[in-house]
Amino acid sequence: ERKEISREILCRLNSLTKPQGSLGRLEDLVLWYGLACGQSLFPDPGGVVCVFASDHGIAMSGVSAFPQVVTVEMVKNFANGGAAVNVLARQAGLELMVLDMGVNADLSFLPSVVNAKVAYGTQNFLTQRAISPSEMVQAMKTGFDLSVKLKVQGKGFLVLGEMGIGNTTSASALISALLELPPVLVTGRGTGLDDRGYRKKLEVIEQALSLHGPTISFPLEWGMAVGGFEIAAMAGAILGASTVGLPVILDGVITSASALLAWRICPRVKHFLLAGHVGHEIGHKAVLEHMGLTPVLDLDLRLGEGTGGVLASQLLKSAICLFHQMATFEEASVSGKI
Amino acid sequence: ERKEISREILCRLNSLTKPQGSLGRLEDLVLWYGLACGQSLFPDPGGVVCVFASDHGIAMSGVSAFPQVVTVEMVKNFANGGAAVNVLARQAGLELMVLDMGVNADLSFLPSVVNAKVAYGTQNFLTQRAISPSEMVQAMKTGFDLSVKLKVQGKGFLVLGEMGIGNTTSASALISALLELPPVLVTGRGTGLDDRGYRKKLEVIEQALSLHGPTISFPLEWGMAVGGFEIAAMAGAILGASTVGLPVILDGVITSASALLAWRICPRVKHFLLAGHVGHEIGHKAVLEHMGLTPVLDLDLRLGEGTGGVLASQLLKSAICLFHQMATFEEASVSGKI
Structure with a gap:
């Protein structure tokens, strides 16, 4: 059936x-989109960008240039x-949804924020697993159900975004563990650490990997050990999207860590993923290369929030x-040709 | 004054x-735009894409995969x-203007096409100069005056586009001459030449450079010897834009050849140029590298018409x-930061 869809799309393109x-990568995007939707005829898609926000216990260990309160x-x-x-969402005509997956403050007074809080931040993974098994299931289920709901509502694609002080540390630790690469090869300066802060961040990740490594036997456990609620939710959203045929656009290093986790659980998710951009964080590039995803944009972005994904969605x-x-x-x- | 504008824009960005x-290249784009306009306060810009169409005598020498009638x-x-x-212009909200600079057919019956015809195509540059001095002045003046008019009308930027069977041959010959690089390093397959067609194209360019080289003493003469009416008009448009402070977005190899010609006439034009993308044609990359222009997109496009420039304008x-x-x-x- 994939062959038939490809044939029909290429026939129209030609x-x-x-x-x-001659439309180069844009032709690949159409083909990817049709295959991810499972059809060669599809309307102009209305998309949604979902920003998953959560806090991280590890933020207490001095790994970010900004204080934790910036998340809220x-x-x-x-x-x-x-x-x-x-x-960017306004400009691109995308719906924006913000989910509180575990911000360290009560946000229930904000009507436009979806309350999906698992807890008031994760545990500090220097001393224990960041996430308990029941919390992991809850966070992943939130993302999974969201993708199913968006597909039922007729949304054309999902752009993943995130916010959470400390979450590049969590993402880099997860990438380092899953790719079996030393932290220095997959860890960047996040929102702008200086040299001292960056050394601290590397030490923290190395310690966490030594602490948890001996107790871990499969990928999902790494998600619990060093992950975050937003990372778990996005991994769940990707798994859900691949189940219902909802195309997903990735943003930066944190969304890519989620994709890597989802891919290790179910390699089939790859067909539903578009790498919106490759950014400043070296772990981001490492994941995309490992998964064989070619980014659409290369603009040296390092903001997150889904910004690079929304920009790429304009090209889609x-x-x-x-x-x-x-x-x-x-x-x-x-x-035609001579 | 440029320093003051930079300072004000960076202050707001920060x-x-x-x-x-953290917005990476997007921050550079804002800075470039403000400096090109000559102001730190500017409205959300409405842009225009101008497609300069013209025919080429060299198309008679079998250098294109498509027949000349495709231009009209x-x-x-x-x-x-x-x-x-x-x-793309509709989607990006840009105004589209099409100019007949020298199509080999009467197009005056098309009310939406601006009649700026210099002649019914250029001469075949294998036997004589493609463009006479008076034709060159006329074509360049059309472009120059257009930029001035667009600025007066309050347009925010100009995307250059072109159409003309045979014009990658003209552009590659011009680039080869102006960069003093052998044709094989700056010549691609255009709209899709096979191996035999490509060898023919290279031979044609080599012959043209040998024929005209001994008679030429400055860059503008190369524009007359092997250029095209659309290339001359776009070079004029760039010179006009730099005079009035109208930012210009380049598209593919042909618009880049125009930029190179304009730059050799007046190096100051560089501040007003944004490379929309880098495409499939090797001559395109050579020009951008030579001029020190970093492309916004890299999507393997090879269509022309201004398509890559319009896509890049969305990011601007x-x-x-x-x-x-x-x-x-x-x-x-x-x-703020800790």
């Missing part, structure tokens, strides 16, 4: 008034429409508009 | 609720709204929306 293949402050900024992802939409709206050689009476 | 510099057929396709650039618009609409740390009460 009938449009352009030299064959930024969620309020999302609710008020003032953050980068708000601006452009590609689909071209697919739907361009005239064919026949319609326009344009001559 | 006040927005994001880690400093595609201009009709532009007029009817069915080409790739039409779809995103960057400017972020600059205007994001909340500051103060407005959103978000904490």
